[in-house]
Every structure is written in C-alpha cells, then in structure tokens.
Amino acid sequence: MNWTRTKFAALVLVLATEPLSAQAAQSGAGEPLSAIDWLSDSVSFPPAVKVVPPIAPPASPVPTVTVSTLGAPVADDAGLFPAEDIGLSETLWGLSSASDLARALLAVPEITTPTLRAYFASLIQADFNPPVDAAVDNSLFLARLDTLLALAKLDEAEALIEAAGPPEPQRFRRSFDIALLKGTEAGACQIISTNQDISPTFPTRIFCLARNGEWDVAALTLGTAEALGILSNTEDQLLLHFLDPDLFEGEKLLPRPASISPLLFRLYEAIGERPQTDALPMAFGVADLSETVGWRIRLRAAERLTAAGALSAEGLLGVMSDRRPSASGGIWSRVAAIQAVRAALVDGNAAEISRTLPPAWDAAVSVGYHAALAPWIAAHIQTVTLQRRAHHTAFEIALFSNNIDMARQYAGSSADDQTLLAILTNSPFEIRNAAPLAIAVRRSLSGLAPSESYRMLVRENRRGEALLKAIAVLAEGMDADPNAIADALSLLMSFDLDILARRISAELLLEDSQI
Incomplete structure (x- = not known):
C-alpha cells in the first residue's frame, strides 16, 4: 500500500465524513460506568443532553416524573430461566431502583466459594420483574452483563443480550467484545455494516472493513482517522501493522498498555504479538480455548476458567484428553x-x-x-x-x-466429617472447638434472625438489595467478620434458601478446617 497516497486521499475524505468524525470524537459519551475497565471503545454514543437548571427553584417540591414510550422494550425483562428455579420470587427487586440494585451488584467482590459463586451467576441470569424505573434506567441490566463478562461467562452474557431484543449501542459494545474473545467477530461486523443504529468508532470500523476483505477502504478510513488525530499512538501503530504487516516488519512496537481491550488483543494477535492471558482479566482466557493455540496454553486456560466456574467439567476434560503429556511436573x-x-x-x-x-x-x-x-x-x-x-x-x-x-x-467417624455431614443434613451437631466461624455457622443455622439492617430492607420491599448485601459479605469468605457471616447466612435462611446456606457453610468450614 502507498500510505502517502492514502493519507492524501484521506484529507479529501474528511469533508465527506465530518458527521462521522464528530460522532467519533464524542465516543463514550452517554455510556455509564462499567463494572469492568477493559471493554473495547467500539461504539460511538450520542452526546449527553445538558439540562439547564431553572432560574429559581419552585415554591414547593415537585414529585419526580419518569416518562417512557408506551410498550417500549425493557432490557431487564430479559432472563434465561424462571426465578423460581433458584428458589426466589419474580418480585425480588420490589421497589428498589435500577441504580441501587446495580451498585449493590457491582459491590460484590470476587467469590471463591464454589456454591455461592454459582448461585450468584444464576441470580444475574434469572428472570425477575424489572426494577420500578427500568424503562428509563438500564444500569442494572448493564451491570448484569458486565458481571457475567467479569466471570468469563460469555455464552450466558451473549444469550442475555439476545433475549433483550434488537441491537442497541451499549449492549452491542459488549456483544462485540464477546465476539472478539470467542473468535466470532464476522457476525458482529456484519451487524455494524447493516444496522444504522450502531455507529462504530474508527478502530472498530477499520478492523471490520479489513475483516470483511475491504482492505483499501480500511486503509482510507485509517488515513482519515490519522488526519483527524483521534487515534491513540498504540491504536495507530497496531492498525498500520494490521493493514500492511510487510511494510512495518521489524519495526519495534510501542510498549504494551497495562490494560488492553479485546479489540487491541485481536490486533496484537493478528500481527504476531499475541499477549499471554494469564495476567489479563478472566474473560480473555476464552480466546485461549481455540484450537489454533498450543495445547499447554489451552490447558492453562481451561484450568483457570474451570476453577472460576466459567467452563464445565466436560469442557476441561475435553481439552485434557487431547493428547498425552510429554513432560512431568506442574x-x-x-x-x-x-x-x-x-x-x-x-x-x-x-x-x-x-x-x-x-x-x-x-x-x-x-x-x-x-x-x-x-x-x-x-x-x-x-x-x-x-x-x-x-x-x-x-x-x-x-x-x-x-x-x-x-x-x-x-463419611468417616472423625468429628470433622460428622460435623460437615450434620450441617448438610440439618442434624444437630457439636462444635469441637471455639473457632469463631464455626460458632457463627451454628448460630445462623439454628434459626437466628437477621439483623435490623436486613429486616429494614425487607420491610421496604427491597429484598433484592438485602440478598446482594448478604452475598457480598459471604463472598469475602474467611476475611469477613464471623458475626457478619452469621448475619448473612441468617438472611438466606429467612429467604427459605436453607440448602444454599448449609452448602455455603460447609464449604467455608471445609476451606479452612474451622470445625
């Protein structure tokens, strides 16, 4: 490619694409904060509407009124299975606002207890009645998607997006990254080319043009982006190498950013500089399951994803049975x-x-x-x-x-085995020692009522917030205050989630032999 000629042509193209460039310059405007910081900047959003405050306040408070189109689709109507499948009512969200529920959801730290982690992921996917203001605030739905992405549950996030209806910029941004990590970006690029509601940023447009075989148009668009000065140095360099690797062969790349997006990941991969995913967020490990990468890389990704609950046992065993190990250790x-x-x-x-x-x-x-x-x-x-x-x-x-x-x-005759068995079978049990966690578990499973802070949320018909608060406490595991753990387990018991509470209790005790 002749890049001098391309850039000259790009200067002419600027005038024809001025609306596009203005929109690209505003990329990200209107996009709410995400639970994850590695989403690709793939979709341009319209500028946020500025509301001019009144010159003088009204004489008396005016109730807030929300307006939405009659019959407009609500993203949080989407769910993958009934709430009753996980022992909850479809009215769980009650009178909680979407933003309050989103904050409570995003406040849950990383969960290592397997049963709690699986239940949390199911909670995000279940079908509940939407929050009271979901028609004008989609923050809970986006938080649900981002949490699934953080858990590397890409198939589930993709299914939830599809269940929510036609492509929409904020949802498409996430489905585009899912496609990049799963290697199915051809379909996502096709949506960009056929859906006028999706306005891609320049890096995404260039990537998709090249992916569709329109290399000359991709080069011309890159020239436009360079002339407008809207690409970062890393984006510019990667796209140049991506479009014409022979021209830049041997040229030293800029230092890799500390955080990369799925789009940057694919660009690095395309030019032969594929990043290792061990130090990247969990979702990037899905890209390592491809048969185009080495077996050891696939094995490590499969182990990591299975440990996080993002890959089934069958998926792990499928990778492990590929061949016989040729070395030992590790x-x-x-x-x-x-x-x-x-x-x-x-x-x-x-x-x-x-x-x-x-x-x-x-x-x-x-x-x-x-x-x-x-x-x-x-x-x-x-x-x-x-x-x-x-x-x-x-x-x-x-x-x-x-x-x-x-x-x-x-079960053996040891006190440890008998205590764990008693917890799971709702039988009386004695505590061998005065370990704080063991005492807390016994108190909660014996019918201790949850604290006033939980009961207040329940009285206010904010049961979902109460449940998410309890999950956040239990997610801390052994680092949590035993009294807080007892309180959270009591909340689960009061929600008739007895089996869940007992399984979590047994796993917490087994984890550190606190019995």
Whole structure:
C-alpha cells in the first residue's frame, strides 16, 4: 500500500465524513460506568443532553416524573430461566431502583466459594420483574452483563443480550467484545455494516472493513482517522501493522498498555504479538480455548476458567484428553493424574479408582477446579466399593456435588466429617472447638434472625438489595467478620434458601478446617 497516497486521499475524505468524525470524537459519551475497565471503545454514543437548571427553584417540591414510550422494550425483562428455579420470587427487586440494585451488584467482590459463586451467576441470569424505573434506567441490566463478562461467562452474557431484543449501542459494545474473545467477530461486523443504529468508532470500523476483505477502504478510513488525530499512538501503530504487516516488519512496537481491550488483543494477535492471558482479566482466557493455540496454553486456560466456574467439567476434560503429556511436573502432572482417574472410572476398576482418585482430587484442589469435577466423579463412583484410602476423598467429592446419600456412605467417624455431614443434613451437631466461624455457622443455622439492617430492607420491599448485601459479605469468605457471616447466612435462611446456606457453610468450614 502507498500510505502517502492514502493519507492524501484521506484529507479529501474528511469533508465527506465530518458527521462521522464528530460522532467519533464524542465516543463514550452517554455510556455509564462499567463494572469492568477493559471493554473495547467500539461504539460511538450520542452526546449527553445538558439540562439547564431553572432560574429559581419552585415554591414547593415537585414529585419526580419518569416518562417512557408506551410498550417500549425493557432490557431487564430479559432472563434465561424462571426465578423460581433458584428458589426466589419474580418480585425480588420490589421497589428498589435500577441504580441501587446495580451498585449493590457491582459491590460484590470476587467469590471463591464454589456454591455461592454459582448461585450468584444464576441470580444475574434469572428472570425477575424489572426494577420500578427500568424503562428509563438500564444500569442494572448493564451491570448484569458486565458481571457475567467479569466471570468469563460469555455464552450466558451473549444469550442475555439476545433475549433483550434488537441491537442497541451499549449492549452491542459488549456483544462485540464477546465476539472478539470467542473468535466470532464476522457476525458482529456484519451487524455494524447493516444496522444504522450502531455507529462504530474508527478502530472498530477499520478492523471490520479489513475483516470483511475491504482492505483499501480500511486503509482510507485509517488515513482519515490519522488526519483527524483521534487515534491513540498504540491504536495507530497496531492498525498500520494490521493493514500492511510487510511494510512495518521489524519495526519495534510501542510498549504494551497495562490494560488492553479485546479489540487491541485481536490486533496484537493478528500481527504476531499475541499477549499471554494469564495476567489479563478472566474473560480473555476464552480466546485461549481455540484450537489454533498450543495445547499447554489451552490447558492453562481451561484450568483457570474451570476453577472460576466459567467452563464445565466436560469442557476441561475435553481439552485434557487431547493428547498425552510429554513432560512431568506442574500442569503436566495434573493432566496425567486426571487422565489416569478418568480411564479408571471408564473401566470401572475399583482398585484402580481407589489408587488414582486421591492424587487426581488433590491435583484438582491445588488449582481450584475440584468443585467442577465433583459431580462428574460422583456419578461414576456411587456404585463402586472404594478402598479406605479413597474414602475421605469420596466424602469431599460428595460434599461438593451436594450428594447427601453419598456423603453418608463415605463419611468417616472423625468429628470433622460428622460435623460437615450434620450441617448438610440439618442434624444437630457439636462444635469441637471455639473457632469463631464455626460458632457463627451454628448460630445462623439454628434459626437466628437477621439483623435490623436486613429486616429494614425487607420491610421496604427491597429484598433484592438485602440478598446482594448478604452475598457480598459471604463472598469475602474467611476475611469477613464471623458475626457478619452469621448475619448473612441468617438472611438466606429467612429467604427459605436453607440448602444454599448449609452448602455455603460447609464449604467455608471445609476451606479452612474451622470445625
């Protein structure tokens, strides 16, 4: 390509694209704060409307009036399954505003307790009646999407976006990034070319033009963007390399930004500088599941995503069974251990299962994906007579798969095993020591009423805020105040979420042997 000629032509093109450039210069205006800071700046938003305050205040307060188009679609009408599937009423949001619920949702820290993490993700996807002001405020819906993206649940976020209706700029911004991470950007680029309501920024327009094979138009558009001075140095350099890699071969790239978007990730990948995803947000690991990357990279991504609850056991096992490990130590030893127990489970050989199960479970626990494997393993060993060494492993597997009958079958006589079994089966139990968390669990499960702060939210018909507040406390795990944990568990019990409260209690106690 002749970049001098292209830039000259771009100066002519500026006049023809002035509305587009003005809109691009305002990119991001009107977009609310996100739960994540790595979204691609892919869609231009109209400028925010400035409201001129009155010269003098009214003599008496005027009630706030919200106006919306009759019959207009409400994003928060979208859900992937009924609320009753997770033990809640569709009226959970009650009289809470969308912004209050969004703030409570985004205040939940990273969750490591598997049962709580899975329930939290389900809560975001469930179908509830929209908040009272959802017709004029979509902040809760965007917070739901951003939380799913942070949890690397891209398929679920994509399904929620589709359920919300036709493409709309704020939702499309997220679906475009999902497509980039999943490698399905061709469809997203097609939406850009056919939907006038979606106005892409220059980097996105250039990327999609090239992706659609319109390289000359992409080059001309890049020249326009350079003439307008609206690209960052990193964007400019990456797009130049992307459109004509031979011209810039060997040229040293600028230092990579501390935070990159999915679009920048794909541009780096296209020019042969693919970033490692270990240090990037969890969602980027989905891009490493592609068969175009090396097996070790796929394995590490699969382990990381499974540990976070974003990939199923079947997905992990599918990657792990791709071939035999050619080395030992670290990830290769874990793969070998999982492959060995899988072969034993398929054969149904009790002696081999007893031999391979403990090391495989220990390997899974060491990197955090044991909870995902537990139901799959439990389904294979319920009719197997295990040797004594594997009994405690089978008991832990039963706990994480919520298989009460199996837990009774393999529970040992130790106080620890009997206490955990009693918690799950709603039986009386004694506390071996005075560990604060164990005392807190017993108080909450014995029917202790939640504190006044929770009861006030419930009285005000803000049950959803109360539940999100409790989840935020429990998400802190062992770092939380035991009294706060007891209070949060009591709130779950008062919502008739007894099984959930007991499973979370058992996992918290098992995590640090606080029994």
